[in-house]
Amino acid sequence: MKKHALPKKPLKAGVESLAQAFNGLKNAEQIYAFLIDLCTPAELEALADRWQVVEPLTKGKPYRQIHDDTGVSVTTIGRVARCLELGTGGYQMALKGGRRGAGA
Known part of the structure; x- marks a missing residue:
């Protein structure tokens, strides 16, 4: 069966950058605050x-x-x-x- 393809270049770079931002957060409280600011x-x-x-x-x-x-x-x-x-x-x-x- 076919696996999901990784996003194309511009989207992939943005997703990788977002993943790095999550990785830099220290705990669930910080992630929660980031998600509230990031998402509708x-x-x-x-x-x-x-x-x-x-x-x-x-x-x-x-x-x-x-x-x-x-x-x-x-x-x-x-x-x-x-x-x-x-x-x-x-x-x-x-x-x-x-x-x-x-x-x-």
């Missing part, structure tokens, strides 16, 4: 919706149950599932990092 409320909601369905998807919960539990659209759930299957592994890395941080 709608963008934040979309990001939060995607993130909250990652763990249930990795546990094999059905889309309809995830929708009923979270209110996130089945379309968004499907997009996240596709990224989990065909993406770059970012969701899985973040999920592992979050679990590691939760126990600290």
Whole structure:
């Protein structure tokens, strides 16, 4: 199956720069403040919706149950599932990092 392609040059450079900005932040409080400044409320909601369905998807919960539990659209759930299957592994890395941080 085809993996997601990395963004084209200008977008790729911008995303890499953004990743470096996140990397320079020290804790969740700083990341939260950066996200609030960076994103519109709608963008934040979309990001939060995607993130909250990652763990249930990795546990094999059905889309309809995830929708009923979270209110996130089945379309968004499907997009996240596709990224989990065909993406770059970012969701899985973040999920592992979050679990590691939760126990600290």
